[in-house]
Amino acid sequence: MPPLLRLAAAATAVLALGVVAAAPAPGTDPVVTAARVLTHFDPAGRQTPENIALEPDGSADLTLALAGQIARVTPDGRxxxxxxxxxxxxxxxPLVHSAVVTGIARAHDGTLYVDYATGTGxxxxxxxxxxGGAPEFIAALPADGLPNGLALDERRGVLYAADSVHGTVWSVPQAGGTATNWATGTALAPLSTPSASGFGANGVKVHRGAVWVSNTDRGTLLRLPVGADGAAGPVETRATGLDGIDDFAFPGQGRSVLAALNAGSKVVLVQxxxxxxxxxxxxxGLSNPTAVAVLGRTVYVPSGAYVTRRDPNLLVARLRHLVDHR
Structure with missing residues (x-):
């Protein structure tokens, strides 16, 4: 999740710096092609797409943060x-002063799990x-925090929620119950400088025996190995300089990552x-992208338009070839 209104003040400076100056090398084929906006959302209805999970048929399940909604977009854009x-x-x-639905994760049976941040119980x-039916509350998280990204490890039966304010990854049984402080520390925490957004741990994914987390304020991508007992191992910094990083996805089986850089309206491939x-x-067509998802060779990128205030949307593109598929 982006730093919303507090991000706006810093957006001009970040854009001027170009966020990540890297560009495709001359003479190389682009990794991602055929980008198009699949559907547009209504900013007047507070429809700000925030996070994404994918259905087997290619439909996208989205959280619409400010509207407090969970929506599904079919492959034909409905x-x-x-x-x-x-x-x-x-x-x-904290930070956003509104009730927002943020991270989303999908179980193999189609059950959806979402983070809801309200500042209340x-x-x-x-x-x-x-x-269908009404959403069911299954686990409390600190009211003075901001649960953001959400990931599910069905093999272990654990949900991981990244708390941007507390700089903490919470673990919760998939069936629901008490949240446990799974990982915390400086690498996950927001910066304390006056110009910082206040957003630390943001996106979170489970991948090949580890939990990966982005830190928006620090512009970092982190990897935390999961021990045999389920405990978090030492934090590994896998990338830096990713200013305004939000959520991310793995386009292959290796350690390459497609990451949304919110303030700069970019998606980058991190090797x-x-x-x-x-x-x-x-x-x-990006307008403050908030997350990335990949199904086969299709890339999905929701844009919340929190700073641009123009065209919240869902973009799809084609992955030219599988990346880092080891």
Whole structure:
């Protein structure tokens, strides 16, 4: 999730610096091609796409943060609202001051899990049955935090929620229950400088025996190995200089990452050695991208338009070839 209104003040400076100056090397083929906007959302209806999970048929399940909604976009661009999180009186969410639905994860049976940040006792993880109905509250998270990215490890039966304010990754049983502080520390924490956004740990993914986390304020991509006992191993910094990084995805089985850089309206390919190459920009239709998802060779990028205030949308593109497929 981007730093919303607080991000706007820093956006001009970040854009001037170009965020990540890397570009495709001359004479090389682009990794991502055929970008197009699949569907547009209504900013007047507070439809700000924030996070994404994919259905086997290529439909995209999205959280619409400010609207408090979970929506599904079909491959032909039709949108249907699956559920709306219950309204909260006098929300007091840190940094954003509104109730927002943020991260989303999907189980193999179609159950959806989402983070809901409200600044009240409703803050936590909610579950939506594949058969529909009202979302169900399954785990409380600190009301003074901001649960952001969400990932599911079905093999271990664990949900991981990245808390941007506390700089913490919480673990929660997939069935619901008590949240445990799984990892915390400086690498996950936001910066404390006056110009910082206040957003630390943001996106989170489970990949090849580790939990990967982005830190927006520090512009870093982190890897935390999962021990045999389920505990977090030492934090490894896999990439730096990713200013405004939000959520991300793996386009292959290796350690290359496609990451959304929110402020600069870019998606970059981060190689295993930490180098970054820009693969999508505002010219392709990005408007403060918030996340990335990959299914086969199709890349999905939701844009929340939190700073641009123009055209929140869902973009799709073609992965020219599988990346780092070891």
């Amino acid at each position: 949108t249907r609202v699956l559920a709306t999180l219950p309204a909260v009186a006098d929300p007091a969410t 409703a803050t936590g993880i909610w579950r939506l049955s594949p058969t 295993p050695d930490g180098t970054a190459t820009t693969v999508l920009t505002a010219r392709d």
